[in-house]
Amino acid sequence: MKSPGGLMLLREESERKRTMEEVKKMKWKCPKCGREFERKDQQHYCEKPQTIDEYIDQQDEKVRPRLREIRRIISEAIPEAQECISWSMPTYKKGRNLIHFAASKKHIGLYPGGEATGVFAEDLAGYNVSKGTIRLPYDKELPADLITKIARWCFEEYKK
Numbered sequence: 001m002k003s004p005g006g007l008m009l010l011r012e013e014s015e016r017k018r019t020m021e022e023v024k025k026m027k028w029k030c031p032k033c034g035r036e037f038e039r040k041d042q043q044h045y046c047e048k049p050q051t052i053d054e055y056i057d058q059q060d061e062k063v064r065p066r067l068r069e070i071r072r073i074i075s076e077a078i079p080e081a082q083e084c085i086s087w088s089m090p091t092y093k094k095g096r097n098l099i100h101f102a103a104s105k106k107h108i109g110l111y112p113g114g115e116a117t118g119v120f121a122e123d124l125a126g127y128n129v130s131k132g133t134i135r136l137p138y139d140k141e142l143p144a145d146l147i148t149k150i151a152r153w154c155f156e157e158y159k160k
């Protein structure tokens with residue numbers, strides 16, 4: 001037999017369940033590294049990356065192949081440069097920083113400096129570009145030749 005009080009309890013029970021399901025669906029964001037996980041306090045490698053390998057390993061699985069690809073393109077374009085992490089981004093340097101890249105939600109940001117985006121404005125017409133930033137969307141092939149040209153230009157200009 002259900003008393004009005006019993007019904008109330010039933011309703012509270014189903015609301016509580018719904019809230020729990022919503023909480024489960026919400027992702028947990030690690031306060032230290034900012035990555036999102038299915039489970040709260042998920043075990044993961046949470047240090048700041050010291051190398052480009054570590055940086056790529058910390059990114060979403062889906063975008064890692066793309067990041068490895070751009071890394072290969074840049075390191076083949078400017079083998080004289082050293083790889084490091086600077087400004088929390090994969091960076092190529094020779095005396096000074098030449099070019100950076102970084103993973104975003106929908107694109108890889110390529111950061112060759114403001115002068116470079118001006119010099120290559122015509123080649124970059126099909127891309128979302130702002131001064132010093134080139135956005136290479138994940139759903140478009142990486143323009144290997146153009147990235148190579150830009151990286152070479154950065155090396156020749158900035159090494160001086």
Ligand SMILES: [Zn+2]
Nearest residue numbers: 030032033046
């Ligand atoms: Zn973390």
